[in-house]
Amino acid sequence: MKRTHKNNPQVAAPVRGELFVVSAPSGAGKTTILKRVLAHLHGVTYSVSHTTRPPRPGEVDGRDYHFVTHEEFRELIENGAFLEWAQVHTDLYGTSREEVEQAVQRGEDVVLDIDVQGARSIRENYHGGVFIFIVPPSMEELERRLKKRGTETEATIRVRLENARRELEAMVEYDYIVVNDDLDLAVEVVKSIFLAERTKRDRVLPLVQAMLGLTL
Amino acid sequence: MKRTHKNNPQVAAPVRGELFVVSAPSGAGKTTILKRVLAHLHGVTYSVSHTTRPPRPGEVDGRDYHFVTHEEFRELIENGAFLEWAQVHTDLYGTSREEVEQAVQRGEDVVLDIDVQGARSIRENYHGGVFIFIVPPSMEELERRLKKRGTETEATIRVRLENARRELEAMVEYDYIVVNDDLDLAVEVVKSIFLAERTKRDRVLPLVQAMLGLTL
Numbered sequence: 454m455k456r457t458h459k460n461n462p463q464v465a466a467p468v469r470g471e472l473f474v475v476s477a478p479s480g481a482g483k484t485t486i487l488k489r490v491l492a493h494l495h496g497v498t499y500s501v502s503h504t505t506r507p508p509r510p511g512e513v514d515g516r517d518y519h520f521v522t523h524e525e526f527r528e529l530i531e532n533g534a535f536l537e538w539a540q541v542h543t544d545l546y547g548t549s550r551e552e553v554e555q556a557v558q559r560g561e562d563v564v565l566d567i568d569v570q571g572a573r574s575i576r577e578n579y580h581g582g583v584f585i586f587i588v589p590p591s592m593e594e595l596e597r598r599l600k601k602r603g604t605e606t607e608a609t610i611r612v613r614l615e616n617a618r619r620e621l622e623a624m625v626e627y628d629y630i631v632v633n634d635d636l637d638l639a640v641e642v643v644k645s646i647f648l649a650e651r652t653k654r655d656r657v658l659p660l661v662q663a664m665l666g667l668t669l
Numbered sequence: 670m671k672r673t674h675k676n677n678p679q680v681a682a683p684v685r686g687e688l689f690v691v692s693a694p695s696g697a698g699k700t701t702i703l704k705r706v707l708a709h710l711h712g713v714t715y716s717v718s719h720t721t722r723p724p725r726p727g728e729v730d731g732r733d734y735h736f737v738t739h740e741e742f743r744e745l746i747e748n749g750a751f752l753e754w755a756q757v758h759t760d761l762y763g764t765s766r767e768e769v770e771q772a773v774q775r776g777e778d779v780v781l782d783i784d785v786q787g788a789r790s791i792r793e794n795y796h797g798g799v800f801i802f803i804v805p806p807s808m809e810e811l812e813r814r815l816k817k818r819g820t821e822t823e824a825t826i827r828v829r830l831e832n833a834r835r836e837l838e839a840m841v842e843y844d845y846i847v848v849n850d851d852l853d854l855a856v857e858v859v860k861s862i863f864l865a866e867r868t869k870r871d872r873v874l875p876l877v878q879a880m881l882g883l884t885l
Contacts, residue, residue, distance in 0.1 A: 629868045648858050649865035652845045
């Protein structure tokens with residue numbers, strides 16, 4: 454019999470997926486790392502957020518976002534539908550509990566790319582979850598990276614560095630801390646965290662016991 | 670400043686190393702996997718065991734084993750010097766607490782390749798440790814692998830399969846369960862467990878805080 458990766462719990466997520474919450478101060482390289490990790494891993498998706506902002510050209514409702522009105526959003530908040538939500542300028546963004554729950558029940562891993570406040574809400578509102586924090590190798594390097602973008606004034610960079618310093622204090626709340634010194638290495642390490650979490654006993658045990666015909 | 674991997678907690682193990690205990694039923698592929706994982710990871714070593722059996726040609730005391738007399742071994746047992754020990758035929762083999770402790774204090778990860786009984790002793794005698802269990806994809810495949818060795822009779826294979834079935838029941842005691850269906854994949858996953866464990870918060874926090882000049 455030719456075995457396919459579908460049979461392997463390390464590749465196709467079995468049983469129930471896991472929620473991965475990833476945070477980092479601006480300039481740490483989180484978005485770049487996540488993009489590359491997700492390109493190399495099967496069975497991991499971003500959850501589709503709800504938002505009150507209007508769709509941009511090309512955006513599809515239900516794929517890019519669930520586009521809702523302010524009234525609908527407020528009602529969802531009142532019904533406890535969000536694991537976390539935040540206001541950005543006048544727009545509201547939220548992560549729906551049902552959206553995450555449906556994905557993990559399909560056996561998918563779900564990634565949330567959110568700030569330390571959002572992560573705190575997840576911890577309060579969700580049972581489980583793997584929390585990853587990405588840090589720059591030094592404050593000097595973070596400053597260099599923020600300056601390299603070239604789009605911001607010296608004053609804005611000062612503010613961002615101060616914010617970063619405050620956000621970095623939240624790293625004690627996370628399960629894993631990944632230093633983004635060498636990008637390739639950081640990508641490998643974050644990918645490793647996903648693979649390792651997928652082989653945790655409680656996640657694979659029922660499937661493995663079934664595979665081996667064990668009745669415990 | 671050119672950064673070296675020495676600065677990176679994901680490569681050079683910082684602070685304190687970790688003890689990795691790896692078990693598997695005979696035929697699961699544990700030894701092959703570990704050999705390949707250790708060839709691709711820095712900062713991981715096997716601990717040097719104590720044994721009462723005489724050195725074979727080429728074996729060096731202190732490198733391959735600590736060769737001791739039965740009397741010395743018995744005294745070490747009485748002094749609680751072993752995290753685990755076992756008798757194989759008339760020879761005694763043991764893992765010294767001091768040996769492991771010195772390595773992890775140097776910041777090295779230590780691998781113990783031992784059976785489920787040995788792993789139980791480690792759990793009783795060591796604070797911490799990461800426990801990995803490697804399983805075959807099915808009992809049929811395990812039987813095929815045992816037969817392929819070609820050195821054993823049908824009766825011996827029956828006994829080994831029965832032993833394997835009993836050992837497999839111990840998988841519930843381990844932190845990670847790795848299915849060795851595709852060897853390359855299993856190697857990647859075990860390597861991932863090592864990398865992921867190296868980025869756990871409690872392990873890297875002091876180093877990362879120092880790197881970033883944070884005083885928390």
